[in-house]
Amino acid sequence: MQIDELKRLIDVASGRRKTDLVIKDAEIVNVLTEEFIKADIAICGDKIAGIGSYDGIKEINANGLYAVPGLIDGHTHLEMSMLSVTEFARLVVPKGNTSVVADPHEIANVLGKDGIRVLIEEAKTTPLKVFFEVPSCVPSSPLETSGAIITAEDVAEILEWDNVIGLAEVMNYPGVINGDEEVLKKIVVAREKGKIVDGHCPMLSGKDLNAYISAGIGSDHENTSENEAMEKLRLGMRVMIREGSVARNLKSLLNLAKRGYRWCMLVTDGDRTVRDLIEQGYLDYVYRRAVEEGVDPIKALQMCTINPAEYFGINAGLIAPGRFADVVLLRDLERFEVARVIANGEPVGEIKRTYSYPEFVKRSVKLKKLITPEDIKIEGKGVARIIKVIEGEIVTGEEREYVEGVDVERDILKIVVVERHKATGNIGKAYIKGFGLKRGAIASSIAHDAHNIVAVGVSDEDICKAVNRIAELQGGIVVVDGVVKAELQLDIAGLMSEERAEVVAEKLDKIHEEIKKLGCKLKSPILALSFMALPVIPKLKVTDLGLVDVEEFKVMDVFVS
């Protein structure tokens, strides 16, 4: 902040200078004192100057509408929306979500530091305030080929960039607990710089949990039971209560939300589908859900405003002088019915993309060559280790059956992962049960965490068509049944679309429809497929290096010898 800017703010606050914008006659919800206060809100530049009786050159008459601080999502992944940051902002800001803390883990796995920088730069062109954290686990495993590596030295560098406030969820909790040097280096460098270190430690308890927290890890968003969450809270962790489109933890953690601990927050974890974003909302939806479940609206608001603001040191989350002028005017407090949003001191109008992606972002799919059925043939036959998809879970099972090839009767399909970052030509192949396809193939360049191209299908020809089409599109999701039946281009790092959210939602609907026609019974087949290549979640997964037994932590033959 410049001195001149500060002087102007003080001049406005003191009443010496008439400001550009005043919100008149609002019913301000004070999330700190838990009071309702009728007053004007004077805004100067991107900050609130004063609360009281003020006049402005432009005035918005709130006429008794509630004024609440813009919501702050303490944990998200922008890429998961499959939207550009601008489109994401266009959906969420007008619903009252003015700040997010984002872990650009996905784009970092594809494009490394340069990818993170792209998101930071695009975010700056939107009214959404995005506070970034440096992904702590890129790559997540040596058992696959990712597009980039983020070392401890990189972490140190990125932490100095604009709008970077911490080290993102340290998923490698075994690494922390066992004192892994590289993991600890990243934590120590973040702490030395006075930055936040966020956690991720599902089911961790007792001494292991103590060990993890003792490293200075401040939060966890993976709690699924009250006992789990309370143990972490007691040990000094911030508990982020996640309520997404898929992972829904609010009901299990409802008592924490109701008690309104100052160290609890509501978060999305980025887990909101485009369709849900359009139709239901973002963190505003989570707030509404909490209130529906009986959480006091002011306590629910605190968990979306002042609580994350305090933890992350964000100068917002409270309607008070000197803070960012992120103000949401509501017709109804409990239903969070938005009348108007002011973000960074400006009434939010149309949000349009002005940012242009650098060329490398749209050239992230690099195959050695287009693939042919020959490339994905699985030689041999015998008792195979078969990946078993479990509906609604990202863990898989292992089944062992005699296999000679794809067998639709027994729902034994082929799954392949084609390396797409370094044109190595690596292709991992395996058999999988659970998708239920009767014909055709599905492929996706969203494939956690390395985001190679993953495809599942009945015929090798269709699998190749789907994979090659993704290469042509420079990323996407493709459904093939002889010919391409549906597709969504994701040419921003192979992860995100440049199209409008509504178009993306329609195309995703079409994709799901076509997948259903192929015989698939899974509720979220694209999501399921995208986790089949993640070699850090048990039990059997497949990467570009082959079939991985996660518990054994190694690549295995498809056939039991």
Add this chain to the structure above:
Amino acid sequence: MQIDELKRLIDVASGRRKTDLVIKDAEIVNVLTEEFIKADIAICGDKIAGIGSYDGIKEINANGLYAVPGLIDGHTHLEMSMLSVTEFARLVVPKGNTSVVADPHEIANVLGKDGIRVLIEEAKTTPLKVFFEVPSCVPSSPLETSGAIITAEDVAEILEWDNVIGLAEVMNYPGVINGDEEVLKKIVVAREKGKIVDGHCPMLSGKDLNAYISAGIGSDHENTSENEAMEKLRLGMRVMIREGSVARNLKSLLNLAKRGYRWCMLVTDGDRTVRDLIEQGYLDYVYRRAVEEGVDPIKALQMCTINPAEYFGINAGLIAPGRFADVVLLRDLERFEVARVIANGEPVGEIKRTYSYPEFVKRSVKLKKLITPEDIKIEGKGVARIIKVIEGEIVTGEEREYVEGVDVERDILKIVVVERHKATGNIGKAYIKGFGLKRGAIASSIAHDAHNIVAVGVSDEDICKAVNRIAELQGGIVVVDGVVKAELQLDIAGLMSEERAEVVAEKLDKIHEEIKKLGCKLKSPILALSFMALPVIPKLKVTDLGLVDVEEFKVMDVFVS
């Protein structure tokens, strides 16, 4: 924190490594969840490693004693104790006060940056954690000669030193409200570095208050009424509830304390006399007072632990892994009866000074020459502007009477301020009412804020004797009645004693006894005297430059022309 140190901490927390010290079987007061939890506390180095079931090489059996976090005083001035930092620590740490946030405003006025560094260095040799803030107003006025100036550039430099966490109370609130460039520079540089900016704004309200807060000033400790405090809290300030030996605000702000706002703290403001420190305690006393007044003990604890820890970003204030092992074992929670204190992971034993002051600290009194009655003669006679002391206040009044010289009958005494930093030979002289001395003189090198030598007395000879004795002692408080009747040497910057606290307390008792014998009726004559030279508090004061009318902001003649 080094990686090796962190590894050791994790090893202990995980149970892989037996640690040096475990507190067994404590009733831990969790100030976050407001629960009592029976468990062991494993300590490794200066940190807490784990809470649960642990064994140590050395064990302290708490046997069900309460374990609470060490108390954190969010606002103090170490120099006000008149003790060395070590002696201060020796008094307060064993009572459970393990951290303070200190504004070294007094020593900065005498010795500037070097003085601040001395306190920082001494503090490091004690078990007390002292977090320093850079004094924001040195000197406090151009109408006096101080020992040093702290510029905005100095502020920027000092903010980078070890253990310096913010800019101390911005007392120049008119400067902020009116956009004074130098004041704003200091604020901006602190904010740019992500540091705290503390406030000081008694009675400020409405638009002026909005203006002050809009500058990013985070706290105030000067509230004397509930309305005043609530207005500040609503506008996003942390409210520090001060309860000192003299300034007592707890009763007026009791409702805030009872409601337990997370943005409220209990503080001392350094306003605890040595005698009170010895007999009643420090912040532990304030805690006890709050509980006596009906504040819930856990809420009172929060205001002395987690609340300041969160505001200042201090890694303590909660008994949890990774935090400083500052643990107080209590026999009784409400009365805060201390059984044992662990600070920085070590049971607190004898605290002895190991620090040696650099020579310049003990050579801070520099007179041009010893003074003689000739030097302090007030020429002329007529209607004089007379300073009127008001019992228990630091503001003064003005009286106008015909004066020919000191007149004991009418309680018209002489007051002088002798410059002692730069040997300028400046001496300010005036008449004063209210001390009630019938003979003799009192002098002190504690004289806010410039800390020149201030003396009040009946006879010029006695005044000179008192002042010259202080020069000889290199600082102190001296009572003269023909001869020196009582004295306390304060040779650390002319502000603090090297002696043990008990000796200082005795000498101060003796000084007060002797002052009473001289006929003084004031309750706290030394305190009163020390504020007579403060030219920022109305109405009439005297500095080395002469009689100052604070409201007129200028030096005046003693006689009305």
